[in-house]
Amino acid sequence: MLFKQFIWTWCYGIKRCLCLIRSDCPGTESEAAGKSSSCQGCPNQKICASGATTAPDPAIAEIGVKMSTVKHKILVLSGKGGVGKSTFSAHLAHALAGDSTKEVALLDVDICGPSIPRIMGVEGEQVHQSGSGWSPVYVEDNLAVMSIGFLLSSPDDAVIWRGPKKNGMIKQFLRDVDWGELDYLVVDTPPGTSDEHLSLVQYLSATHVDGAVIVTTPQEVALQDVRKEIRFCQKVKLPIIGVVENMSGFVCPKCKNTSQIFPPTSGGAERMCADLDLRLLGKVPLDPRIARSCDEGKSFLTEVPDSPAAKVYQSIVQSIQDYCSNRAKEEQSNT
Incomplete structure (x- = not known):
C-alpha cells in the first residue's frame, strides 16, 4: 500500500509539471481533464x-x-537562482520577529542547497523529536527555523535525491514539525517551478496561504526566469503579494552616488510589474555588508539599521504586513 501511494504521488507530480507547461491545459483537477479539445495529443x-x-x-x-x-x-x-531569495527570506523573518509579541518561523525547502542554517547563525544545530513531532531550531525566543541542513552530518554533504524523496521531505516539514501557534510562517524555496513548488502548493491546498513574494535582480536574464515563476503562480492560483528587486544598484558609502552593477536593460522589475499589473514592493540596493552578515549568521537589519538597504527592507516588510492584515480582514468580512 505504501509503495502504491509512493508511485501515485510521483506520477501526480510529473503530470502536474507537464500539464502546467501547457497554457491551454484545463488542469489535472478539472472535470474536463483529458476530455477537452486542448488535451488532444497530450501524452497524459x-x-x-x-x-x-x-x-x-x-x-x-x-x-x-x-x-x-x-x-x-x-x-x-x-x-x-542567485537573486537573494534566502537572504530576503531570512531578513523578512528577522524583521517580523522584531516584534516580540509575534511568533515567527522560517522553513527552508531548498532541499539541495540549504543555506538558511548558515544565514540564521544556527549551522550545526540538530533537530530533536518529541511526542508532538520534530522540534524546530530557535534563533530567538519567538523565531524558529527548520531546514534539511539540520539533518545532515556535515554542511558539505550533498543531498542527491529524486523528486519523490524531496516531496516526502517537504510533506514531513509541513505535517510533522511542531510549529505551534504562529503569526507568520515564511517559506524559502529553491529556484525554478518544479517538484518543490508543486509539492508546496499541493500540500498547502487545504489551508490558507497569504501569497508569494517574488524576488529578482534588475537584469533581463533574471527577469526572463522570474516571468516564468509569475506564470506558475497564476496557473496554480497562488496570490502574488508583490515583487522585490534585489541588488538594485550600489550606493557608495562615501559619495552616496548609485552605480548600476546589474543594468536594467529592459526596465528592470519596475517595468515588469507595470506590464504584468503587479506591485513593486521595493528596490534593495547592493550592499557588501548584507553578504557579510549572512556569512556571520547575523541580521543585517540590526547590524546596520540606518543603511539605505535596511530602510528599504523595513519598508518592504511593512508592506507585506499590511497586505496580510488587509487580506485577513477581507476574509473575515466575507464569512
Whole structure:
C-alpha cells in the first residue's frame, strides 16, 4: 500500500509539471481533464481522463489541520537562482520577529542547497523529536527555523535525491514539525517551478496561504526566469503579494552616488510589474555588508539599521504586513 501511494504521488507530480507547461491545459483537477479539445495529443490524456488524478493525498488534510494554527503563510519565490531569495527570506523573518509579541518561523525547502542554517547563525544545530513531532531550531525566543541542513552530518554533504524523496521531505516539514501557534510562517524555496513548488502548493491546498513574494535582480536574464515563476503562480492560483528587486544598484558609502552593477536593460522589475499589473514592493540596493552578515549568521537589519538597504527592507516588510492584515480582514468580512 505504501509503495502504491509512493508511485501515485510521483506520477501526480510529473503530470502536474507537464500539464502546467501547457497554457491551454484545463488542469489535472478539472472535470474536463483529458476530455477537452486542448488535451488532444497530450501524452497524459488517457491518465487524466481516467480520473486517476482526482484521488486526494491523505496528507493534505493532515497538513491542513497542522497549519490551522499558523495565521499567515508567505512563500518567497523566484525562477532564477542567485537573486537573494534566502537572504530576503531570512531578513523578512528577522524583521517580523522584531516584534516580540509575534511568533515567527522560517522553513527552508531548498532541499539541495540549504543555506538558511548558515544565514540564521544556527549551522550545526540538530533537530530533536518529541511526542508532538520534530522540534524546530530557535534563533530567538519567538523565531524558529527548520531546514534539511539540520539533518545532515556535515554542511558539505550533498543531498542527491529524486523528486519523490524531496516531496516526502517537504510533506514531513509541513505535517510533522511542531510549529505551534504562529503569526507568520515564511517559506524559502529553491529556484525554478518544479517538484518543490508543486509539492508546496499541493500540500498547502487545504489551508490558507497569504501569497508569494517574488524576488529578482534588475537584469533581463533574471527577469526572463522570474516571468516564468509569475506564470506558475497564476496557473496554480497562488496570490502574488508583490515583487522585490534585489541588488538594485550600489550606493557608495562615501559619495552616496548609485552605480548600476546589474543594468536594467529592459526596465528592470519596475517595468515588469507595470506590464504584468503587479506591485513593486521595493528596490534593495547592493550592499557588501548584507553578504557579510549572512556569512556571520547575523541580521543585517540590526547590524546596520540606518543603511539605505535596511530602510528599504523595513519598508518592504511593512508592506507585506499590511497586505496580510488587509487580506485577513477581507476574509473575515466575507464569512
